Amino acid sequence: MAFTLPPLHYGYDALEPTIDAQTMTLHHTKHHQAYVDKLNEGVAEEGLEGQSLEQILGGISRRSKKVRNNGGGHWNHSFFWETMTPGGSQPSGQVLEAINSTFGGFDSFKKKFAEAGVGQFGSGWVWLVATGGGSLQITSTPNQDNPLMDDAPVKGTPILGNDVWEHAYYLKYNNRRSDYLNAWWDVVNWAAVNERLGSVG
Ligand code: MN
Numbered sequence: 001m002a003f004t005l006p007p008l009h010y011g012y013d014a015l016e017p018t019i020d021a022q023t024m025t026l027h028h029t030k031h032h033q034a035y036v037d038k039l040n041e042g043v044a045e046e047g048l049e050g051q052s053l054e055q056i057l058g059g060i061s062r063r064s065k066k067v068r069n070n071g072g073g074h075w076n077h078s079f080f081w082e083t084m085t086p087g088g089s090q091p092s093g094q095v096l097e098a099i100n101s102t103f104g105g106f107d108s109f110k111k112k113f114a115e116a117g118v119g120q121f122g123s124g125w126v127w128l129v130a131t132g133g134g135s136l137q138i139t140s141t142p143n144q145d146n147p148l149m150d151d152a153p154v155k156g157t158p159i160l161g162n163d164v165w166e167h168a169y170y171l172k173y174n175n176r177r178s179d180y181l182n183a184w185w186d187v188v189n190w191a192a193v194n195e196r197l198g199s200v201g
Pocket of ligand 1: 027031077163165167168
């Protein structure tokens with residue numbers, strides 16, 4: 001069964017003014033679609049039909065650059081759309097407690113997360129990862145890599161992640177990646193983040 005582009009659960013303009021409609025439209029219908037199409041090509045070329053995307057990523061060190069970049073691209077973007085919600089939300093519950101105890105407060109966490117995003121040279125992602133035993137860690141990855149990959153420097157379950165490729169912000173924020181990272185908190189879906197943390201246990 002081929003991988004398919006998941007629908008957005010909100011309109012392309014629903015994250016305005018934080019993320020503009022043109023960026024969202026191009027990002028979902030062009031960039032993400034291209035990752036899906038190239039992933040399906042790579043899966044056929046390497047005989048990976050029947051494996052889940054998580055299984056493929058867990059053995060990515062044995063795969064081609066094509067499967068790595070496009071498999072990561074598909075997983076990361078599917079995760080990213082679900083990490084945001086129109087109007088945003090306030091962090092609460094388990095994830096807020098874990099963030100406060102790990103990072104010494106929510107503002108301190110936001111600062112460290114943005115620093116990791118700004119510090120990722122070139123294109124990539126910044127993540128908040130559950131690494132087991134209730135531990136949280138901030139990490140960043142280049143290109144379309146992610147913490148589910150078997151050769152990731154920090155492995156774990158991503159519960160929050162932001163896309164720091166220029167295609168995610170350049171039309172509105174131009175080169176100002178830190179402005180984008182700081183504005184992005186206004187559209188985070190903390191209920192989804194809490195649910196992910198809860199399912200890690
Ligand atoms: Mn992207």
